Amino acid sequence: MNIVKELKKLKIGKVVSEVELKDYTTYKVGGKALALVYPDDISSLKKLITFIKDNNVKYKVLGNGSNVIFDDEGYDGIIIKLTKFNHLDIDDVKIVVGAGYNLVKLAYKVINLGLAGLEFACGIPGSIGGAVFMNAGAYKSDMGYIVSDIKVLTPSLEIKTLYNKDLNFHYRTSFLKEHPEFICLEATIILRHGDIKLLKEIIEDRKQRRLLTQPLEYPSAGSVFRNPSDDYAGRLIEDIGYKGHIIGGAMVSEKHANFIINKGGATSSDIKKLIAEIQSKVKKKFDVDLILEQEIVE
Ligand SMILES: Cc1cc2nc3c(=O)[nH]c(=O)nc-3n(C[C@H](O)[C@H](O)[C@H](O)COP(=O)(O)OP(=O)(O)OC[C@H]3O[C@@H](n4cnc5c(N)ncnc54)[C@H](O)[C@@H]3O)c2cc1C
Numbered sequence: 283m284n285i286v287k288e289l290k291k292l293k294i295g296k297v298v299s300e301v302e303l304k305d306y307t308t309y310k311v312g313g314k315a316l317a318l319v320y321p322d323d324i325s326s327l328k329k330l331i332t333f334i335k336d337n338n339v340k341y342k343v344l345g346n347g348s349n350v351i352f353d354d355e356g357y358d359g360i361i362i363k364l365t366k367f368n369h370l371d372i373d374d375v376k377i378v379v380g381a382g383y384n385l386v387k388l389a390y391k392v393i394n395l396g397l398a399g400l401e402f403a404c405g406i407p408g409s410i411g412g413a414v415f416m417n418a419g420a421y422k423s424d425m426g427y428i429v430s431d432i433k434v435l436t437p438s439l440e441i442k443t444l445y446n447k448d449l450n451f452h453y454r455t456s457f458l459k460e461h462p463e464f465i466c467l468e469a470t471i472i473l474r475h476g477d478i479k480l481l482k483e484i485i486e487d488r489k490q491r492r493l494l495t496q497p498l499e500y501p502s503a504g505s506v507f508r509n510p511s512d513d514y515a516g517r518l519i520e521d522i523g524y525k526g527h528i529i530g531g532a533m534v535s536e537k538h539a540n541f542i543i544n545k546g547g548a549t550s551s552d553i554k555k556l557i558a559e560i561q562s563k564v565k566k567k568f569d570v571d572l573i574l575e576q577e578i579v580e
Pocket residue numbers: 308342343344345346347348349350364381405406407408409410411412413414415416417418419420458462464465466467498502503504505577
């Protein structure tokens with residue numbers, strides 16, 4: 283069966299064949315996917331999932347690709363992009379936003395309206411769906427502090443509301459991460475009124491600090507490992523002498539040891555080898571198991 287041809291027949295939205303995943307991830311690595319689909323709306327998404335299940339094809343929802351490592355061999359399945367799920371409704375401090383909406387864009391937008399609570403997100407280049415999935419956060423705050431509920435498509439294709447208490451938000455994890463078969467469609471976020479001038483000062487100050495401490499001039503996917511309790515992954519990596527360590531085109535950043543950067547021409551395999559080497563050296567020297575924050579997609 284020609285999957286792409288069949289997908290196009292469904293008339294559920296744009297279907298692109300043979301895309302290079304490196305063009306859809308911030309690491310700029312990853313081979314070809316069978317197809318990439320942009321469902322037009324919820325009913326199209328339901329049709330797509332039904333097709334996927336009926337034909338026993340692999341699939342993966344992709345946000346902004348800022349936390350994933352696809353294989354150099356690519357992905358033998360369908361990539362679903364919820365770019366069209368980008369509605370935004372702001373009613374006083376209540377924000378209802380589509381899963382495909384850009385988190386940084388939302389953070390700047392609400393700050394310009396004098397709304398506080400999303401300042402932490404100004405440097406996190408994810409989508410709303412990916413941010414809820416990861417419970418993205420910084421500066422002692424995260425999505426768990428502001429998301430009141432989300433709308434999901436369940437594996438049985440029902441639309442359900444999951445409330446904050448159901449979402450099991452903890453350090454870089456959530457109910458969605460534990461149950462990747464649920465698809466986040468939209469989130470409701472509750473913010474607070476704040477002082478625009480002060481909020482702008484906070485984000486400008488943090489932006490300057492990030493520019494100094496993070497290698498933002500190179501492709502990466504942010505922090506590679508979770509911080510072990512009461513310690514920093516970056517410190518451990520520095521202490522094994524791995525700052526600046528290179529495998530192929532992948533390098534441990536000189537600016538921030540918990541970032542691996544693509545110096546140019548890195549492959550997914552370079553990055554994975556570097557990750558494995560760091561884990562093994564840190565285990566040997568400190569008896570600490572560094573846990574990956576980024577996701578290797580099989
Ligand atoms: C320069 C840089 C700085 C960063 N700084 C931070 C930081 O300070 N704090 C932080 O927490 N993270 C940070 N990150 C990591 C990353 O931006 C976050 O993890 C972000 O939340 C990932 O969102 P995404 O849309 O890119 O998700 P993707 O990488 O596209 O996907 C991540 C996972 O979420 C799933 N997913 C995506 N959308 C949905 C959906 N709608 N429904 C269900 N599942 C979904 C995917 O299937 C995948 O498993 C940084 C990354 C970079 C490149």
